[in-house]
Amino acid sequence: MKTYLPKLSEIERKCFLVDANGQILGRLATRLATILMGKDEPFYTPHLECGDQVIVINAKGIRVTGRKAKEKIYQHYSGYPGGRNTCTFEELQAVKPELIISEAVRRMLPKNRLAEKMLKRLRVYAGPEHRQAAQKPVPIQI
Numbered sequence: 343m344k345t346y347l348p349k350l351s352e353i354e355r356k357c358f359l360v361d362a363n364g365q366i367l368g369r370l371a372t373r374l375a376t377i378l379m380g381k382d383e384p385f386y387t388p389h390l391e392c393g394d395q396v397i398v399i400n401a402k403g404i405r406v407t408g409r410k411a412k413e414k415i416y417q418h419y420s421g422y423p424g425g426r427n428t429c430t431f432e433e434l435q436a437v438k439p440e441l442i443i444s445e446a447v448r449r450m451l452p453k454n455r456l457a458e459k460m461l462k463r464l465r466v467y468a469g470p471e472h473r474q475a476a477q478k479p480v481p482i483q484i
């Protein structure tokens with residue numbers, strides 16, 4: 343029996359809509375990374391980009407368990423002396439809630455050239471409105 347390898351032209355991409363309101367960050371990010379990689383598809387191939395597109399709305403309503411809201415720190419370093427910026431989960435959620443979900447998903451994707459392509463298929467919005475209505479996203483529960 344031969345192993346089936348799909349061609350890129352044979353892969354049919356779907357578009358999913360996920361509501362992040364009240365969801366736990368880690369559990370949501372794990373499920374989103376699985377969909378973006380295509381691991382939930384029967385024709386999953388590690389060296390091909392066979393995942394689907396995901397739209398996340400209500401990123402402002404994401405939550406974390408325990409004391410992580412006050413203790414979890416996000417860091418960015420510009421490369422220059424004194425260029426290290428840090429902020430907590432609460433501070434970042436007030437300013438850029440989209441960044442919290444996209445960073446969590448980015449860190450769960452494989453560390454290779456496909457990760458950037460997979461991450462481009464993730465759209466995160468702070469509120470309930472999104473601009474991908476033309477793709478006709480299918481709402482899913484996570």
